[in-house]
Amino acid sequence: MTTAIRHQVGTVLMEASTGTDLASVRYLRHQMTAVLISDGLADMVDAATLLAAELLTNAATHAHAPDGFDPCICLRVCRESQHLLVEVFDPDPLLPRPRQSDADEEHGRGLAIVEALAEDWGERSLAKGKVIWFVLSLAACRASACEKGT
Ligand SMILES: Nc1ncnc2c1ncn2[C@@H]1O[C@H](COP(=O)(O)OP(=O)(O)OP(=O)(O)O)[C@@H](O)[C@H]1O
Numbered sequence: 001m002t003t004a005i006r007h008q009v010g011t012v013l014m015e016a017s018t019g020t021d022l023a024s025v026r027y028l029r030h031q032m033t034a035v036l037i038s039d040g041l042a043d044m045v046d047a048a049t050l051l052a053a054e055l056l057t058n059a060a061t062h063a064h065a066p067d068g069f070d071p072c073i074c075l076r077v078c079r080e081s082q083h084l085l086v087e088v089f090d091p092d093p094l095l096p097r098p099r100q101s102d103a104d105e106e107h108g109r110g111l112a113i114v115e116a117l118a119e120d121w122g123e124r125s126l127a128k129g130k131v132i133w134f135v136l137s138l139a140a141c142r143a144s145a146c147e148k149g150t
């Protein structure tokens with residue numbers, strides 16, 4: 001799994017692989033929260049875990065492992081001096097399709113939330129699957145946390 005994700009940036013704070021059930025998504029989200037807090041990045045927890053949960057839930061619900069591949073999700077969190085890079089790997093080569101959801105539709109907004117809140121995001125095809133990633137700015141998260149008084 002580690003070698004499947006390329007273009008590593010900064011210091012790896014966390015890298016974990018799980019199955020594709022929603023309990024695993026919750027586990028990864030909790031682990032990520034703990035890691036960010038212990039690394040002094042509590043101001044990033046809300047935004048980072050919200051967006052990671054969207055990508056992890058997508059990997060758990062939409063990705064289908066091709067024959068011969070184990071269904072799995074890998075989450076990697078890397079810190080650069082002023083940014084956090086979060087990558088979610090799944091073994092399905094099919095790339096996400098951002099949707100325009102109607103006001104009364106319950107779903108179809110996950111990637112729009114990532115687009116709205118992340119400083120940048122994207123996708124990268126790999127030999128065995130893909131990575132969807134986003135970047136958050138530490139300064140922006142600190143400013144937002146100050147505004148909220150947290
Ligand atoms: N990891 C993935 N692998 C394959 N297809 C994906 C993946 N992530 C998203 N998609 C596709 O992109 C579409 C848009 O994803 P998005 O997260 O915006 O909406 P959603 O998951 O359908 O709904 P919501 O996130 O609001 O519950 C999905 O409906 C799915 O078809």
Ligand SMILES: [Mg+2]
Binds near residue numbers: 057109
């Ligand atoms: Mg979604």
